[in-house]
Amino acid sequence: MTTPSSRLPGGVKKRHRLLVLGAGWLFTRAWMLWLLTHGDARWLGEGSVTREVWRLYHDWYLVLVHGTFPTHDALWQYPPGAGAVMLSPALLPFLSYFQAFVALTLLCDAVTTAVLARAGLAPGRSLAGAALWVGGLPLLLHTPLARYDVQVTMLAVISLVTMARRPRVGGAFAALGALVKVWPALLLLGAPKGRPTRGAWAGAAVTAVTVLAVLVAAFAHPFSFLREQGGRGVQIESLGGTFLMFATHAGWPGVVRYQYGAIEFVGPHVTAVADASLALTAVAFALLLLWRLRSRRHTSATPFDAALCAVLLFTVTSRVISPQYMIWLIGLSAVCLTSRHTAQRPVTVLVLAATAVSSAVYPGLYFTLTTCSWTGCFLMLLRNGLLLAAAVLSFVRLWRTTTGRAEGGTESYPQALRREPAPA
Template sequence: MLWLLAHDSLARLGGGGVSHEVNRLYFRWYGVLSHGSYPVDDRMWQYPPGAGPVLLSPALLPGLTYFQAFVALTLVADGAIAIALARAGTRPRDGRHPQARTLHGALLWVAALPLLLHIPLARYDVQVTAFAVISLLTSARSTRACGAFAALGALVKVWPALALLGTPRGRTTREAWTSAAVTAAALLVALATLFSNPFDFLRQQGGRGVQIESLGGTALAFARHAGWQGAVRYRYGAMEFVGPYVSTVAAVSLALTLAAFALLLLWRVRARRWTPATPYDAALAAVLLFTVTSRVISPQYMVWLLGLSAVCLTSRHTTQRPVAALVVAATAVSSVAYPVLYGEVMACTWTGCLLMFVRNGLLASAAVLAFARLWRSGRAPAAGRPDGEE
């Protein structure tokens, strides 16, 4: 991955586009943040306040350039995830389940992350994923730590809050969610004190359109071959479709996201059985559902799904093994779509359309399967069958 990043200027590796995010965009934001303010009226800045400290963190390594320090810290986060998964896979959960753990999760993370080529090293999604992974893996030992790490991740990129969806009802949920709320409030107060304009990002979110790599974007790409008169433009830091019916597709995506949220709430209300892996399975299913219904599916989103899939595979109680396989397959196709053949995707050629159809089809299948298996696992166990047994 480091070798690929060093040769990022090669056409098949993105022609410098992958490292551009850190070299230009992150570094520009670093300059603004280092003067005590979040970016203002910047359409590209669409991240919660917690992203600020992450983008400032390369200052901790003053002997390196910003790019070198950013990559080094990303590798540290990558290593932290691998170690956490390995420890979770070798430490028995309790005396009742001495064989409940497995190293498959650590193996998936180490083996599958390079399928994204050098993209993970030039985005801060590995750092965000570290918060979610550690939150889930600490849930069995410290509910307060689980909530705190989920809150820290949520203030960087929102989605780690979903790590709390599957916490068992009662005291565990109250402690985890209270810890998350207190941690988030404390950090927001600190950031609002240290920086000006911490909530300006909210003004930029509403203008997002339909990214060409999303499910809705795939539908519009095929529509171009049927005569639809839309076009692809660079907007809000991504390649998006503009033209007739784009707003309708965006509205449908939002409606599907709301429907996914309703389904997850229904599962939580009706679930009657929790296994040691239920919090892991619920987090993966939730992030998959919100990913596939989003107007934006950037390639780095696969880092999140790999991390959560790896957490699921640390437990033999998980129901998500086939889902993890689909996520790995989607990851491999995703790196072909970007950066290798991104020109085909932007031009909406048949090759580009089919690539996105396969990648998004795998993700949609994974989302449906993940929720279906999560739903079934939440039913009361059959008479005579031990709890937690599939």
């Protein structure tokens, strides 16, 4: 059956879809800004979201402007590149620190949307990725506007989109992201084998060394974060934290305490749970290396699928799973959906479901977690269960679609790349 939209010329349909996408971005971001201005409402967690910027980030800014990174600060646990993000509001001196931070976050959000849309407009590609980013980010309410994870995700999205045709550029953006918040380094695990991998790693290495040299020359104590990062325990929102939440109802005497910038468990066997999380992270890394060695069939979507899988595995095995981590997963899911060859579509559904549960918990119902109530226990069981299912399903689908032999022989990534159209 022929519909009116199917009879439209291709250029008109693309413009129509872009207009709908742009209108959706404007509407949803206006709603997120409205929530941000009402952040002190009781049903939004009494302002705990916005305090991160105007108190914590601003305090770090006041230290950084004097040419030194925070020292002996248990809350400073980020690589030195994060300092650039904390200083960035100075680019808009006519606004307050909070206003400038939010404005720059929205700018990075818009850039991410544009990059996803451009990738989706190429022949054989899809705008579903841009649509997922536009519609999925507001599931976290106003939290994305008051954290710097949107900026990191923008760097990761640019890295993945450019990795295939310009591996050195893709590697450079992955390194920039890793210098801000570590996890974008995982994107390099999915770089196409052969020359693209060497180019991506070379670009990443040169960028990392250059930027670190600049930061070391310009600031004192750039590696002070390492001391504080190693002391982190088990956050109540992590997979191990969910186990300990249920354990409190079985007589375990542990308690929750605010430390290292998060609500963590303190008590007997917490160290063992933390060690188990680190062991599971090592297992996840070993599985990814095994996949890398065994993979033979690659398409243009494989680097995207591998990136989502890697970050999912490292997220669910982490000692900390903060609500803003979902921003990373939404962004990587969106990149996957720009390709019609992705094997991760069911995974993106689970990611969105987990995101919706996360927003139900934080900020409004966060007290149910800090008090270890049955409501909080089951909400965390649901959210982390969805994330665990997404991680397992992601790895299984990545393994099955890349390690088997195609009918008629093995296909290399360069062959697939030559057959498929390049992004615009």
